[in-house]
Amino acid sequence: MLALATASVAADSKSESSRVKAEKASQVSLEQVVIIGSKDEARTMSGSAFVIDEVELEKFEYTDIHRILRQVPGVYVQQEEGYGLRPNIGIRGAGGSRSEKITLMEDGVLIAPAPYSGPSAYYFPTTGRMTAVEVLKGPETLKQGPYTVGGAVNLISTPIPKQAEGLVQVEIGNDGEDRLHAWYGDSTEQLGWLLETHQHNADGFKSIDRSNTDTGLDKEDYLAKLRLNTPEGEGLYNQVDIKLQYSTEKSNQSYLGLTDADFDRDSNRRYGLSELDQMDNEHASATVSHLIAFNDELSLKTTAYYNDFERDWYKLSGGGKYIEAANTGDAIAQGILDGTEDVDGLKVKHNARQYESYGLQSELSWQVAFVGMDHDLDFGVRWHEDEVDRFQPTDIFNQVNGSLVYDSTDLPSSSNNRVEEGEALSLYIMDHISVNEQLDITAGIRYEDIDTEQKRYSDVDRSSSTVTAENSTSETLLALGATYQLNQQWGLLAGVHQGFAPASAGSEDVDPEESTNYEAGVRFTEENLFVEAIYFFSDYENSVQYCTVANPCDGQTSGSISQGEAEIEGLEFLVNYDFAGQAAYSIPVSFTYTYTDTEITSSSDDGDFLKGDSLTDIPENQWAASIGYVAASGWDTYLNASYTDETCIDNTCDRSGVDDRFLTTDDLLVFDLSASMPLNAQARVYAKVDNLLDDQEIVSRKPDGARANKPRTFYVGVKVSF
Numbered sequence: 001m002l003a004l005a006t007a008s009v010a011a012d013s014k015s016e017s018s019r020v021k022a023e024k025a026s027q028v029s030l031e032q033v034v035i036i037g038s039k040d041e042a043r044t045m046s047g048s049a050f051v052i053d054e055v056e057l058e059k060f061e062y063t064d065i066h067r068i069l070r071q072v073p074g075v076y077v078q079q080e081e082g083y084g085l086r087p088n089i090g091i092r093g094a095g096g097s098r099s100e101k102i103t104l105m106e107d108g109v110l111i112a113p114a115p116y117s118g119p120s121a122y123y124f125p126t127t128g129r130m131t132a133v134e135v136l137k138g139p140e141t142l143k144q145g146p147y148t149v150g151g152a153v154n155l156i157s158t159p160i161p162k163q164a165e166g167l168v169q170v171e172i173g174n175d176g177e178d179r180l181h182a183w184y185g186d187s188t189e190q191l192g193w194l195l196e197t198h199q200h201n202a203d204g205f206k207s208i209d210r211s212n213t214d215t216g217l218d219k220e221d222y223l224a225k226l227r228l229n230t231p232e233g234e235g236l237y238n239q240v241d242i243k244l245q246y247s248t249e250k251s252n253q254s255y256l257g258l259t260d261a262d263f264d265r266d267s268n269r270r271y272g273l274s275e276l277d278q279m280d281n282e283h284a285s286a287t288v289s290h291l292i293a294f295n296d297e298l299s300l301k302t303t304a305y306y307n308d309f310e311r312d313w314y315k316l317s318g319g320g321k322y323i324e325a326a327n328t329g330d331a332i333a334q335g336i337l338d339g340t341e342d343v344d345g346l347k348v349k350h351n352a353r354q355y356e357s358y359g360l361q362s363e364l365s366w367q368v369a370f371v372g373m374d375h376d377l378d379f380g381v382r383w384h385e386d387e388v389d390r391f392q393p394t395d396i397f398n399q400v401n402g403s404l405v406y407d408s409t410d411l412p413s414s415s416n417n418r419v420e421e422g423e424a425l426s427l428y429i430m431d432h433i434s435v436n437e438q439l440d441i442t443a444g445i446r447y448e449d450i451d452t453e454q455k456r457y458s459d460v461d462r463s464s465s466t467v468t469a470e471n472s473t474s475e476t477l478l479a480l481g482a483t484y485q486l487n488q489q490w491g492l493l494a495g496v497h498q499g500f501a502p503a504s505a506g507s508e509d510v511d512p513e514e515s516t517n518y519e520a521g522v523r524f525t526e527e528n529l530f531v532e533a534i535y536f537f538s539d540y541e542n543s544v545q546y547c548t549v550a551n552p553c554d555g556q557t558s559g560s561i562s563q564g565e566a567e568i569e570g571l572e573f574l575v576n577y578d579f580a581g582q583a584a585y586s587i588p589v590s591f592t593y594t595y596t597d598t599e600i601t602s603s604s605d606d607g608d609f610l611k612g613d614s615l616t617d618i619p620e621n622q623w624a625a626s627i628g629y630v631a632a633s634g635w636d637t638y639l640n641a642s643y644t645d646e647t648c649i650d651n652t653c654d655r656s657g658v659d660d661r662f663l664t665t666d667d668l669l670v671f672d673l674s675a676s677m678p679l680n681a682q683a684r685v686y687a688k689v690d691n692l693l694d695d696q697e698i699v700s701r702k703p704d705g706a707r708a709n710k711p712r713t714f715y716v717g718v719k720v721s722f
Helices: 011-016 054-060 065-069 139-143 260-265 320-327 331-338
Strands: 049-052 075-077 089-091 103-106 130-137 151-157 165-173 177-187 191-202 217-229 237-251 278-293 298-317 343-370 373-391 394-400 403-410 417-434 439-457 465-485 490-501 513-526 529-546 560-580 585-600 621-631 636-644 668-678 683-690 698-700 713-721
Touching: 054 130, 054 636, 054 668, 065 075, 065 089, 065 130, 075 585, 089 151, 130 139, 139 417, 139 439, 139 465, 139 490, 177 217, 260 320, 320 331, 343 403, 439 490, 490 529
Parallel strands: 103 151
Antiparallel strands: 049 130, 075 089, 130 151, 165 177, 165 713, 177 191, 191 217, 217 237, 237 278, 278 298, 298 343, 343 373, 343 394, 373 417, 394 403, 417 439, 439 465, 465 490, 490 513, 513 529, 529 560, 560 585, 585 621, 621 636, 636 668, 668 683, 683 713
16 A cells, blocks of 8 residues: 555654745745645644655556555545546545546646536546645645535646756556656756656557457656746745646547446447547646745745646447446347447537636745744635636437448537636635644635636527526635644544535536535554544535536536535544564555445435435445565565445435446455566666456446446566666
């Protein structure tokens, strides 16, 4: 497992808690913005926090964020196509479809394509080029926003090196998979730069009936960074960081899964109906950051950012009706899937969208002693705008003798010819108060003012439009947390904060998701042992489901619906221990466990959600464990195991009398194995096996049938630093 480090945390270390800004201003690097800091700092925060650093990421060299985050307690992931291209991440019961209810960032900047107008994150940063991943829950999430019901995930990109150096990594695997990761950079006293690329290709592990089309991916990512700064110790310290990123992806991925019977026969089959399905996208972003440090206690950081994401996911629409019919014994539907029955009017839609988001955020950090206590104050403001522009024609095909034959094209109707916009202003104040050597208190307030609008066009020339939905939301959110160090080993934490998730831009008169979130826990640290147990409880005044093609709301694929009041409670537990042998080796062992119980506590007005229903896509039990062997010579090996319960994909699946055969995913236990050894001081070779026992189960059923996790896959690679 991606374990936490095991350095001890003493009570007197709290004077250095939680902030990079506690260092001198000249040591702060804006081009790599953290929200937590180090693993030791995560252990002193007044809330649950988890840091997966570069050392941990190198153990398995994962490129799939799902495989990384399944090790984090309180985080749920739902796999989809096996490569983690469009992740589904949830935190503490907050919905995980397309990571729509977490605050997703890269280097402290919002990175989802349109966080307000279209919260479903169909773009996700390239995990293989990251050097750390941070997961933040509890009261501290109010500082990030806008989604505070669950938590925040921040991906940390490669920093500009302090001296001339670089890296080249080459990896190959089964199913034609290969990747290249390379970077080089340099720094002087007042200048630093970095150039980086990450290339990932695969033929895919599925086979399409009667087709030579592969089911893999071709992804390219490029990054450039530049830092300019004034000399240290000469007046006010100023630093400017520029970051430019560009990526492209072509992947032959589909929403069309399998019937359960076909899945049992061959889980890696794809029907010929999905032969044309392909995602084609490109992403570009730019950030410019400025730091001015007035002194060691007062600094101002300001960042302007811009993201552009354009995609055309050309894929079959409505294939799920054939799956549903065939699952209940319809022979004609099964013949259509098999290609033995002709059918007219198959719709293959250009799910073409252009996303644009931009904003300006600024944070004033001030360390000051007041009334005998040390205060670590943050004052922040962010102005943000984003937009989703849909223009989605549909091609009509007929299946003739098992082949798709083009028939005609339907121009977009108003639902497929629309623009959604969001504008938001947010402000926050967060105070970290060191009361004494034992007690720290965190208090925060956040204000969000959001306006969204959906505009539909009645003609392809867009000469006339109609505003079909408008929403305005203003919310003030409060947070309070505390840690108390009983002695050198034992510490307590507790917190409460108000959770918030705005309705999407296609919603009319839908209240935002609101909750009151509580947590309380204990931490124990002694030499090579760290243990943490946290109970969490969320009381939802209103829970909201975002409606998308990937996660439809009873057929509705845009806007949001209210699910009514709900309660979520659970337990997060982690233990990490390093059996330090003699000087020749060490054996790190770790274990995490999450229990979650969800319940809708009042029926919705329309009766679709009833009291006692469960929220969807949340496993009751999940755990992950790891054991490693690290030799003093540099050779190491690690074994990971992760387990996830079956989950409901529909809120009705636990109702009495409901046939839930096709309403739940399977439980899944997966083992991964890795080993590496140094060739010399600069080069290291590694080998790994994902899904060692080759266990494939139904991990996804939405929207169109059963889909499996990735099968057993072997990799070998080499990393050379210079």
